[in-house]
Amino acid sequence: MSTQTLVLVQIQTDDGYSGWGEATTIGGLKYGDESPESVAVNIREHIAPLLLAQDERQVGALMYRLRKNIRGNRFAKCALETALLDIQAQRLGVPMSELLGGRLRDSVPVLWTLASGDTAKDIDEAQMMIDLRRHNSFKLKIGLNSIQHDVNHVLAIKKALGNDVSIRVDVNQAWSELQATTAIQQLQDGGIDLIEQPLKAENRAGMARLAERFSVAIMADETLNGPQDAWEVARLNAADVFAVKIAQSGGLIQAKELSTIARLAGISLYGGTMLEGAVGTMASAQLFATFDELEFGSELFGPLLLKQDILAEPLQYRDFALQLPTTPGLGLALDLDKIAAWRRPA
Numbered sequence: 572m573s574t575q576t577l578v579l580v581q582i583q584t585d586d587g588y589s590g591w592g593e594a595t596t597i598g599g600l601k602y603g604d605e606s607p608e609s610v611a612v613n614i615r616e617h618i619a620p621l622l623l624a625q626d627e628r629q630v631g632a633l634m635y636r637l638r639k640n641i642r643g644n645r646f647a648k649c650a651l652e653t654a655l656l657d658i659q660a661q662r663l664g665v666p667m668s669e670l671l672g673g674r675l676r677d678s679v680p681v682l683w684t685l686a687s688g689d690t691a692k693d694i695d696e697a698q699m700m701i702d703l704r705r706h707n708s709f710k711l712k713i714g715l716n717s718i719q720h721d722v723n724h725v726l727a728i729k730k731a732l733g734n735d736v737s738i739r740v741d742v743n744q745a746w747s748e749l750q751a752t753t754a755i756q757q758l759q760d761g762g763i764d765l766i767e768q769p770l771k772a773e774n775r776a777g778m779a780r781l782a783e784r785f786s787v788a789i790m791a792d793e794t795l796n797g798p799q800d801a802w803e804v805a806r807l808n809a810a811d812v813f814a815v816k817i818a819q820s821g822g823l824i825q826a827k828e829l830s831t832i833a834r835l836a837g838i839s840l841y842g843g844t845m846l847e848g849a850v851g852t853m854a855s856a857q858l859f860a861t862f863d864e865l866e867f868g869s870e871l872f873g874p875l876l877l878k879q880d881i882l883a884e885p886l887q888y889r890d891f892a893l894q895l896p897t898t899p900g901l902g903l904a905l906d907l908d909k910i911a912a913w914r915r916p917a
């Protein structure tokens with residue numbers, strides 16, 4: 572990807588509060604079934620009319636109204652719920668995490684994705700991130716090349732970076748079960764820590780067989796589109812780890828439900844991203860900070876991919892983690908001039 576369209580949603584109240592949410596998608600319609608344009612038009616035409624003139628303090632009742640009247644549109648719902656919770660938390664004078672069960676940590680570990688495909692370049696990039704103390708875990712996107720090419724690439728990087736550096740792979744559904752079995756055996760033997768969504772989202776039985784067969788952690792990503800999916804995946808033992816994404820889950824509260832299902836089922840947690848900018852990233856961090864355990868850290872690096880951000884004060888990434896503000900709501904100071912300058916017609 573060389574460009575990204577951020578979808579930002581603002582809700583304003585009669586008494587002067589302003590809340591923000593984000594519904595950013597990856598690659599138009601390549602990754603999921605909502606696009607920036609669909610989010611904008613569906614909010615404007617179908618969803619906002621259900622919220623206008625309602626009492627914005629009744630966040631649960633409003634989201635219930637949306638669930639009853641609007642099918643799908645998980646990203647749009649997430650953005651609206653985030654904005655409502657931002658307002659509510661500002662009203663109460665607490666960080667948003669306090670409305671999501673309460674904060675257990677003030678920072679969230681963040682890994683980095685190495686995606687150049689060039690082994691030497693990726694090793695250099697990883698080493699630079701370690702030296703900067705920005706990231707010390709890395710995720711490699713694989714699945715587009717032959718199995719052996721990808722495995723060699725990953726294992727060469729692991730070997731160069733050593734035992735203290737966690738290397739994971741995201742296959743984005745690219746492998747057949749047979750291919751996965753061959754590849755994961757080698758990745759496990761080479762000390763790789765996590766295999767993300769090796770099989771198609773629909774093939775949960777296959778994921779369960781892989782999770783049973785291998786000791787390396789198998790993570791569910793694209794197969795999790797809300798609590799119902801999380802329940803099914805847990806029931807089938809089809810993952811060792813959940814990638815929790817607030818937009819993919821249909822909002823912060825439903826994403827919290829994913830984490831509860833995981834906890835009850837003994838499944839570990841990882842904080843996922845849809846490559847959101849600062850708003851969705853901070854909303855995600857506010858949720859991930861409430862998880863009892865965040866064993867595999869997070870990938871909340873979306874804002875670091877952008878050449879310019881939309882904040883008056885940048886997010887704080889240091890000591891291999893994103894630091895959470897303690898100010899009310901999302902805790903972000905948005906630069907409205909920058910947003911206006913980047914804005915395009917909805």
Ligand SMILES: O=C(O)C[C@H]1C=CC(=O)O1
Pocket residue numbers: 597684710741743792843844845846870
């Ligand atoms: O995880 C995905 O499948 C999508 C995307 C988000 C972060 C990243 O590295 O890729």
Ligand SMILES: [Mn+2]
Pocket residue numbers: 741743767768792793814
């Ligand atoms: Mn993924």
